[in-house]
Amino acid sequence: MLYPVYVHKDENTAYGLTFPDFDGCFSAADEMQDIPQMVQEAVELYFEGEDMALPQPSSPEQWLGDDRFEGGYWLLVNIDTSKINTKSIRINISMSESLVNRIDAVAKKQHLSRSAFLAKSAELALSDEY
Incomplete structure (x- = not known):
């Protein structure tokens, strides 16, 4: 634009x-x-x-x-x-229960919600791609 x-x-x-x-x-x-x-x-x-x-x-x-x-x-x-679009959107994903439990445990240690942890992890992973 x-x-x-x-x-x-x-x-x-x-x-x-x-x-x-x-x-x-x-x-x-x-x-x-x-x-x-x-x-x-x-x-x-x-x-x-x-x-x-x-x-x-x-x-x-x-x-x-x-x-x-x-x-x-x-x-x-x-x-x-x-x-730069900052609007959050809801997505539906599937993963194993054990992976979700591990994500929740690490997110809790970092004082993050599950969504915030997944977004942060995706940003870190994608930053290497560009």
């Missing part, structure tokens, strides 16, 4: 990135070609562990006249929203 990103740069500085649709979210990129990657990373971190609705993208025209966005320029950057 294309979101507006405000880019500002002074001499001898990185490209500063501000996201008007994500209040308080910002980033920087040393090189212009790094902007899309830094945008994606910043937005993923912004939503990490949060239960916020993903806003619809605004347009740069909506921000004209806003003092925070003067002296730079706008880019529309494609953000992979599938990586």
Whole structure:
């Protein structure tokens, strides 16, 4: 989904990135070609562990006249929203009773619910894949 990103740069500085649709979210990129990657990373971190609705993208025209966005320029950057959707969904899975018991025991030691433990374990396993 294309979101507006405000880019500002002074001499001898990185490209500063501000996201008007994500209040308080910002980033920087040393090189212009790094902007899309830094945008994606910043937005993923912004939503990490949060239960916020993903806003619809605004347009740069909506921000004209806003003092925070003067002296730079706008880019529309494609953000992979599938990586930042924070809405939890219920799933139904089957596993052996002994495995469920082991999961519950470890989750309890970590002060986690079964769901939180499984989500954390899946995140760890998938982080090696990407």
